[in-house]
Amino acid sequence: MENTVENIVENTVIELKDIWVSYPENQEKPLKSLLKKDKKEFWALKGINFDVRSGEVLGIVGRNGSGKSTLLKILSGIMLPDKGEFKVKGPRPVLLSLGAGFQPELSGIENIYLNGLLLGRKKHEIDALLDEIVEFSELGDFVYKPVRTYSSGMKSRLAFSTAITLDPEILLIDEVLGVGDSAFQRKCKDAILKKIKDNRTVILISHSASLVRSICDRVVWIHLGEQYDVGGTNEIVAKYEEFMKRKPQK
Numbered sequence: 377m378e379n380t381v382e383n384i385v386e387n388t389v390i391e392l393k394d395i396w397v398s399y400p401e402n403q404e405k406p407l408k409s410l411l412k413k414d415k416k417e418f419w420a421l422k423g424i425n426f427d428v429r430s431g432e433v434l435g436i437v438g439r440n441g442s443g444k445s446t447l448l449k450i451l452s453g454i455m456l457p458d459k460g461e462f463k464v465k466g467p468r469p470v471l472l473s474l475g476a477g478f479q480p481e482l483s484g485i486e487n488i489y490l491n492g493l494l495l496g497r498k499k500h501e502i503d504a505l506l507d508e509i510v511e512f513s514e515l516g517d518f519v520y521k522p523v524r525t526y527s528s529g530m531k532s533r534l535a536f537s538t539a540i541t542l543d544p545e546i547l548l549i550d551e552v553l554g555v556g557d558s559a560f561q562r563k564c565k566d567a568i569l570k571k572i573k574d575n576r577t578v579i580l581i582s583h584s585a586s587l588v589r590s591i592c593d594r595v596v597w598i599h600l601g602e603q604y605d606v607g608g609t610n611e612i613v614a615k616y617e618e619f620m621k622r623k624p625q626k
Contacts (some may be wrong), residue, residue, distance in 0.1 A: 438597060488538050549567075
């Protein structure tokens with residue numbers, strides 16, 4: 377297995393070749409697991425192959441449990457694959473999900489600084505963007521309270537506001553647009569569209585076919601850990617919707 381960050385094919389910023397990821401099928405005590413000879417594994421991803429181009433908006437669709445969130449964890453560097461080759465050109469992509477990376481005992485403000493520093497921003501850069509982040513989040517005085525007191529919607533607002541304002545080169549979005557009121561969802565979508573116009577690379581997980589159709593250039597369809605199909609947005613989404621109407625059990 378090779379996992380590298382390096383220059384790859386021109387105009388390609390991410391490349392995945394035959395990516396496999398496993399989890400223990402049964403969670404057992406560590407000592408018992410070590411002594412057991414035949415440890416069963418569940419393969420969450422099985423032989424994933426695709427690339428992502430600079431400035432592209434790539435959608436990832438699939439039923440719940442298909443491995444989409446695991447795939448985003450690989451792309452963001454939170455997890456390493458068991459097998460396969462994963463290459464990134466330039467900085468690591470930034471994962472935007474519900475409260476990803478937040479420290480619950482720290483305040484919203486402290487988490488903004490923590491996440492900014494982890495993204496490679498200098499303190500003075502975060503200082504300059506802080507008011508913009510807080511204003512976008514619409515959290516008011518709650519930004520001074522511990523994140524453990526936040527609802528999932530508030531965490532989503534803070535996560536989105538921080539990530540979108542700190543302006544990563546590659547943004548990974550995991551269903552956050554489905555949280556919050558319609559006005560804030562519209563605001564988030566507009567912010568993403570602005571990044572797209574600025575030629576940022578976006579990888580989006582969403583169950584909203586209309587959203588995927590409206591902003592994605594290509595779509596990867598994952599089913600039960602396998603790459604079912606990849607191609608143009610309208611073609612893949614149409615196939616996926618027809619598949620879902622049949623409510624497959626396998």
